[in-house]
Amino acid sequence: QVQLQESGPGLVKPSETLSLTCAVSGYSISSGYYWGWIRQPPGKGLEWIGSIYRGGSTNYNPSLKSRVTISVDTSKNQFSLKLSSVTAADTAVYYCARQSYSSTWPHFDYWGQGTLVTVSS
Amino acid sequence: QSVLTQPPSASGTPGQRVTISCSGSSSNIGRNFVYWYQQFSGTAPKLLIDRNNQRPSGVPDRFSGSKSGTSASLAISGLRSEDEADYYCAAWDDSLSGPSVVFGGGTKLTVL
Numbered sequence: 001q002v003q004l005q006e007s008g009p010g011l012v013k014p015s016e017t018l019s020l021t022c023a024v025s026g027y028s029i030s031s032g033y034y035w036g037w038i039r040q041p042p043g044k045g046l047e048w049i050g051s052i053y054r055g056g057s058t059n060y061n062p063s064l065k066s067r068v069t070i071s072v073d074t075s076k077n078q079f080s081l082k083l084s085s086v087t088a089a090d091t092a093v094y095y096c097a098r099q100s101y102s103s104t105w106p107h108f109d110y111w112g113q114g115t116l117v118t119v120s121s
Numbered sequence: 122q123s124v125l126t127q128p129p130s131a132s133g134t135p136g137q138r139v140t141i142s143c144s145g146s147s148s149n150i151g152r153n154f155v156y157w158y159q160q161f162s163g164t165a166p167k168l169l170i171d172r173n174n175q176r177p178s179g180v181p182d183r184f185s186g187s188k189s190g191t192s193a194s195l196a197i198s199g200l201r202s203e204d205e206a207d208y209y210c211a212a213w214d215d216s217l218s219g220p221s222v223v224f225g226g227g228t229k230l231t232v233l
Contacts, residue, residue, distance in 0.1 A: 036222075038166075045123060046158070046166065046209055048222035062219025095165055106156050106211040106222040109177065111165035 002026040004096050004112035012090075012119050018083040022096030022112060023076075030054050030074045034099035036108060037070060037081045039092040047092075048106070051099050052079055059103045086119045093117075124149060125210050125225035132231040138198045141228045143210035145191050149223055153213040155193040157186055160207045160227075169208070170195060197230075205232045 008020035022035070029035065036051035050060035052070045060068050064083070072079040083090060093114040100107035126144040133139040143155065157170035168177050170186035173193065185196045193212075197204055210225040 045227040046211075046224040048211075048224065051222075059220070061221050062216075063221075065219070097165075104213040104220070105154060105172070106213060106224075107168065107171055108158075108166070109168050111167075114165055 002098060002110040004098065004110055006094060006096050006112045006115040008115065008117070010116060010118060012086055012117060013121050014087055014119055015085055018081070018086050018090060018094075018117055018119075020081045020094055020096075020115065020117070021078055022080070023078045024098075025077070027098070027110075028074075029072060029077050029079065032101060034059075034101070034103050035072070035079045036097050036099045038095045038097060038108070039090075040095070040114075041089075041092040049081065049083075049094075051103055053103070057103075088119050091117065091119045123226040124214055124216075124223040125212060127208075127210060127225035127228045129226065130229045130231065132233055133197075133200045134233045135200055135202060137200045138196060139200055139230065140197075141195045141208050141210075141230070143193045143195070143225050145193075145212060145214075145223075147191060148216045149191075149212040149214040150188065150193055151191040152215065155186065155188050156211045157184075157195045158209045158211065160209065162206075166209065200232055202232045205230055 034051040037049040069082040097108040098110040154172040158166040160166040174186040
C-alpha cells in the first residue's frame, strides 16, 4: 500500500529555512498524481502549503508563496519542502500527502504521520 | 480566519443524526468540489467524503455529504462514540488573489 514518511529537523531557528522531505513507498511518483504539503499549528486547523506534480509543476498557497519551494526527486521517489525566513508562527505539524491527478481537487487520500517542527531559538 | 466557515463544535448522543455545515463563496464551494476529512487527536486526517458526496472505499454509509450553492454539509447518522473527532471541509478556491486549496476551521464533534 502507499506509505509516506516525513523527515527533517524538529527544531528550526527563527529566520532560518525549514527543510522537510517526504519519502514515498508503494507507489512511484513518476506514475502521476500531485503530491502536497499541509500543516497544522498546535491546536489549530489545517493549512495547505502547496503541491507538486511529477514533472515539477507546482502550486503554492498565495499567503506562503514568497517563502515556499517544493521540489521532487523521482529517482529517490521523494519530494521536499523548503520554507524560508521562518517565525514562531510556522511552528506546526507538517504533513505530506498524495493528492489527485488534478491540482484543483483537494483530494488527499494517503498521508504521512506528520512531523512537528518547532521554530525557536 | 478560514476561507470556509464551519461551526467550532457540534454534539449528539449515540444513534442521533448530526450535521456539520461548511459555508463558502462563489469562488470556492460555489464552483468546485467539496471534500471532508476526519481527524482523530494526534493522527493524520482521513479523507471521508470525495467530490461533494462520494464515499471512499471503507467509509461507512452513515457518513454522507451534500452541497447546495455556496454551502456544503456533512451528515453522520446513527452516531457512534468512535465518531468523536475533528471534521474539516476543503475546496479549491479560484480567488483572484491567487488560487488555492482552502480548508474550513474545523468542527469538533462530541458524542455525549
